[in-house]
Structures are given as C-alpha cells and as structure tokens.
Amino acid sequence: MKPLTLLALILPGAYVVLEWTLALSGFPHDMGFNPVQWTHHFLGETALRILLVSLAITPLRDITGWAPIILIRRRIGLAAFFYALAHLLAYVWLDLDWSMPKLWEDILQRTYITLGMGAVAGLIPLAITSTNGMIRRMGRQAWQRLHYLVYPIAILAVAHHFFAEKGIQMGPLIHGAILAFLLAWRLVKFIRLRIAAAQPA
Amino acid sequence: MKFRRNPDYQDLRSEMTPEDLFWNRRKLMAASGAIGAGLAFAGTAHGDPAPNGPKAGAQPAPGTALKSKKTAWTISDSLASEEAVVGYCNFYEFGTDKSDPARYADKMTVSPWSIEVSGETGAAGKYAVEDLVDYGKLEERVYRHRCVEAWSMVVPWVGVPLSSIISKLKPGPKAKFVQFETYLNPSEMRGVRYPVIDWPYVEGLRIDEAMNELAFVAVGVYGKALPKQNGAPLRTVVPWKYGFKGTKSIVKIRFVEKMPDTAWNKANAHEYGFYSNVNPNVDHPRWSQASERVIGGKKFNERRKTEIFNGYEKQVASLYSGMDLTKNF
Numbered sequence: 001m002k003p004l005t006l007l008a009l010i011l012p013g014a015y016v017v018l019e020w021t022l023a024l025s026g027f028p029h030d031m032g033f034n035p036v037q038w039t040h041h042f043l044g045e046t047a048l049r050i051l052l053v054s055l056a057i058t059p060l061r062d063i064t065g066w067a068p069i070i071l072i073r074r075r076i077g078l079a080a081f082f083y084a085l086a087h088l089l090a091y092v093w094l095d096l097d098w099s100m101p102k103l104w105e106d107i108l109q110r111t112y113i114t115l116g117m118g119a120v121a122g123l124i125p126l127a128i129t130s131t132n133g134m135i136r137r138m139g140r141q142a143w144q145r146l147h148y149l150v151y152p153i154a155i156l157a158v159a160h161h162f163f164a165e166k167g168i169q170m171g172p173l174i175h176g177a178i179l180a181f182l183l184a185w186r187l188v189k190f191i192r193l194r195i196a197a198a199q200p201a
Numbered sequence: 202m203k204f205r206r207n208p209d210y211q212d213l214r215s216e217m218t219p220e221d222l223f224w225n226r227r228k229l230m231a232a233s234g235a236i237g238a239g240l241a242f243a244g245t246a247h248g249d250p251a252p253n254g255p256k257a258g259a260q261p262a263p264g265t266a267l268k269s270k271k272t273a274w275t276i277s278d279s280l281a282s283e284e285a286v287v288g289y290c291n292f293y294e295f296g297t298d299k300s301d302p303a304r305y306a307d308k309m310t311v312s313p314w315s316i317e318v319s320g321e322t323g324a325a326g327k328y329a330v331e332d333l334v335d336y337g338k339l340e341e342r343v344y345r346h347r348c349v350e351a352w353s354m355v356v357p358w359v360g361v362p363l364s365s366i367i368s369k370l371k372p373g374p375k376a377k378f379v380q381f382e383t384y385l386n387p388s389e390m391r392g393v394r395y396p397v398i399d400w401p402y403v404e405g406l407r408i409d410e411a412m413n414e415l416a417f418v419a420v421g422v423y424g425k426a427l428p429k430q431n432g433a434p435l436r437t438v439v440p441w442k443y444g445f446k447g448t449k450s451i452v453k454i455r456f457v458e459k460m461p462d463t464a465w466n467k468a469n470a471h472e473y474g475f476y477s478n479v480n481p482n483v484d485h486p487r488w489s490q491a492s493e494r495v496i497g498g499k500k501f502n503e504r505r506k507t508e509i510f511n512g513y514e515k516q517v518a519s520l521y522s523g524m525d526l527t528k529n530f
Contacts, residue, residue, distance in 0.1 A: 032300060
C-alpha cells in the first residue's frame with residue numbers, strides 16, 4: 001500500500017515536469033496559452049486536494065474500521081507540503097523573479113498571499129517532525145498536539161484559494177465544503193466522546 | 202389503458218422540418234453547397250462578397266472573412282497568435298476557465314440579433330447590427346488588450362469607431378453616460394448557473410470617453426467576423442482601460458444621466474472602479490499592476506512594464522485632467 005501511495009502522490013508532479021518538457025521542446029501540451037498560470041493553479045490545487053485527502057483518512061478509518069489506512073496518512077500530508085512548497089517556489093521564481101522585497105511586499109499587502117504564506121509556514125514544522133525519530137523524541141501526545149495545526153492550515157489554504165479567484169467561483173467553494181465536512185466530522189466525534197466520558201459508567 | 206400526454210410534444214413539434222422545406226430539401230442542399238463554395242472563395246479573396254453568400258452589408262456569420270482598411274491605429278509589437286486570441290478568453294457567461302468560452306460559446310445564437318437602444322436618446326428602438334455598424338466602412342486596429350489580471354495580448358480588431366454608432370443614436374443633453382449590456386440566455390450560457398457576478402453583464406463609459414477616437418466597436422478579429430467566444434456579433438473595445446470595460450455580445454445600449462452600476466464594480470467596488478483605466482501606479486488590492494505577462498507570444502514567460510493608459514496617454518489623458526486617478530481608479 002505504501003509504495004502505491006507514493007506513486008500516486010508523485011504522479012501530479014511528474015505530469016507538470018512532462019508538460020513543461022513538452023512545451024519547452026516545442027511539442028503540443030495541455031497547459032494552454034498561459035503555462036505559468038496553469039502551473040500555479042495546478043500545483044496549488046494539487047497541494048490543497050492532497051491536504052484534504054490527508055484529512056479524510058481519519059474519517060475513512062472510522063467508517064471502514066480499517067486501521068492500517070492510518071499508515072499512509074503521514075506521507076500524504078508530507079506530499080501536500082512538497083506541492084505547497086513547489087507552488088510557492090514557482091510563484092517566487094516565475095512571477096517575482098526571486099525578488100525578496102517584492103515577496104515581502106506581497107505578504108504584507110495582499111490578503112491571499114498572506115493567507116497562503118501562513119499555510120506554507122504552518123506546514124514547515126509539521127514536515128520537519130514527520131519522521132519516526134521525531135515522533136519518538138517528541139512523544140506521541142506532544143506530536144499529536146503539534147499536528148492539530150493542520151486544521152487551521154487547511155482553513156488558511158482554502159481561504160487563500162477563495163481570495164485568489166476573481167468573483168465568487170465554484171472551485172474554492174467545493175474545497176471549502178469538503179473541508180467543513182471533514183472538520184465537522186471531528187467536532188461531532190469529539191463532542192460524543194466528551195458526553196460519553198461525562199456519563200457515569 | 203391509459204394514454205400519457207407527451208409533455209415534450211411542443212418541443213418535438215418545433216424541431217420538425219416544415220413541410221415545404223422537407224419537399225424542397227434537395228434543392229436546398231444544392232444551394233447550401235453553393236454557398237459553402239462561395240464562402241471558401243470569399244476566404245481566399247479576402248472578403249469579396251460571394252455570389253450566393255449573404256448580401257453585402259448584412260451581419261456576417263462568425264468566421265466570415267471581412268474586408269477592412271488598415272488604419273494608423275496600430276502598434277509595432279508582434280501580434281498574439283490567433284489561437285491565443287480565440288482560445289484564451291474571459292467570457293464568464295460560458296465559465297470562468299479561459300478555455301471555457303472557446304469550448305461552450307458555440308451554443309449562443311447570434312443571428313438574428315437585435316440591439317435595444319433606450320434612455321436619453323432621440324433614437325430609441327430596436328436595431329439590427331447592420332443598422333449600427335456600416336460593414337462597408339470597417340477598419341482594422343491593432344490594440345494592446347490589457348486584462349485587469351495583469352496579462353496582455355496584441356490583437357488586430359476589425360470594426361468601427363464607437364463614436365460613429367453613438368452619433369447615429371443621437372444621445373440627448375441629459376445623456377452623461379452610456380451603458381452596454383451583454384446577451385443573457387441561461388439555456389445557452391452554462392456559466393450563468395453560478396452567481397460569479399450579478400448577471401447580466403453591464404458595463405459603461407462616460408459619453409466623452411465613448412466619443413474618444415480610440416473607443417471602438419469590434420465586429421471582427423484577425424480579418425474575420427468575431428468568433429462567438431470573443432463577443433460576436435459586436436463588442437466594445439476600450440484600449441486604455443482594463444479589458445473588462447469592454448462589453449461582449451451587446452444586446453442593449455442605454456443612455457443615462459447617472460453613472461451606471463457596472464458588473465464588476467457591483468461585485469467588488471473596492472477592487473474594480475468604474476473608470477478602471479490601465480495604471481501601473483495603482484495596484485489591484487490583490488496584485489501589482491506594474492507589469493503584465495504577455496500572452497500568445499513565442500516565449501513562455503514574457504513580461505513587460507505596464508504603461509499608463511496602456512500606452513495611449515496622449516489620446517486620453519485629457520479626459521481625466523484634474524481627477525485623482527488613485528481615488529477614481
């Protein structure tokens with residue numbers, strides 16, 4: 001299951017590399033007339049969707065009762081980080097030409113950039129602590145507590161997508177609805193556990 | 202046994218071939234073959250009216266070759282490829298993806314077409330495209346099209362000055378603004394299922410802006426009648442403003458005294474002002490307008506510095522003398 005997951009997670013990245021290789025060598029490609037923007041959208045949406053998939057693992061386990069599925073959760077989350085990082089680097093490279101003052105100005109002035117940067121920044125500690133060694137060193141509970149950060153990060157990511165689009169568009173709303181469902185699932189579970197715990201045995 | 206009335210009966214009936222057409226179908230097919238051949242010929246002869254084609258001066262079908270004269274309104278930058286001009290469009294009525302208009306605009310009915318003129322005018326009424334646009338006097342203008350999304354394309358439009366149409370419509374002394382409205386038909390426009398903006402699309406200009414020699418009404422692009430996704434059969438082109446100030450597939454022209462509520466201004470007044478003149482010094486709240494990506498060229502990531510009034514400062518700056526362009530963005 002693990003190698004298959006890895007393969008699935010690498011595919012979107014391989015697709016971007018293939019499209020650019022085709023385009024730069026003069027072959028027909030799928031990126032349309034604005035390959036840079038296509039790349040931004042593709043990497044960003046891939047990062048966000050993979051992040052949503054990682055958040056769907058726990059509900060899936062609860063529904064199916066299939067515990068081993070949890071083993072692929074960490075690498076899915078890590079893939080979301082790498083796509084988000086690629087999305088950010090593509091922006092800094094292709095749009096800002098590596099200008100740090102421009103990036104700083106964007107972060108301060110533009111809401112959707114601020115939100116997106118917040119999401120990537122939040123993913124960094126989660127990515128760093130994603131190894132077995134780190135889990136052991138931090139202790140399961142502390143690690144778990146740190147990784148609750150993924151909830152606000154996901155909200156930032158959806159908000160970033162919403163504010164990046166012109167007008168009210170469907171894509172961000174669909175992602176928002178999926179995220180709301182995944183978070184509501186956890187909230188309901190949490191409340192039920194509390195009620196169960198409060199009742200005398 | 203129960204007989205169920207077919208609720209679609211009326212629809213079926215309307216799709217039937219009328220009897221006279223049915224009996225004369227062979228003759229018709231022969232004639233349409235001749236028209237087809239005529240059009241092919243017209244294509245090579247750059248717009249000479251085909252012997253069996255539409256009569257000269259009538260609204261041509263999208264893609265028909267148009268005869269036009271070159272004008273001094275041209276820029277030396279290389280043109281965006283025709284594929285980019287007809288394939289990379291914002292026409293949200295067909296969807297928000299740039300490729301949606303080319304994919305879905307085909308369903309739009311552009312003939313017959315009528316334009317309703319109303320408001321402060323001595324010439325209110327319904328007009329055909331050829332009543333407003335003199336197809337014998339078309340000119341070609343190469344303008345840079347600068348989208349508010351910080352990209353631009355160099356486009357060879359074919360059409361007539363907007364002022365020639367405004368003059369025909371005799372705006373009264375109270376007409377301070379002119380408002381344009383885009384065709385709206387949910388059964389032909391899949392994008393309007395979503396409230397991206399408050400449909401129908403409405404745009405407007407101050408009368409003196411509309412009368413400026415640069416303001417243009419395009420009925421064609423690249424020497425051919427406008428494809429549907431570019432706003433067939435007629436659309437405004439206001440080259441010193443962001444692209445959305447142009448109105449595609451116009452069905453209503455209204456002369457008004459007060460500044461009209463325009464689509465993007467209504468959607469987000471903070472981001473899209475009524476004037477929306479191209480200005481590298483006034484950023485969109487969400488992105489910089491200092492530079493733009495060039496679309497449809499040979500390079501994949503070409504950028505150029507955005508010019509004030511999109512390079513047409515000499516022709517239009519006087520329209521805004523004394524105005525604070527940061528406030529009146």
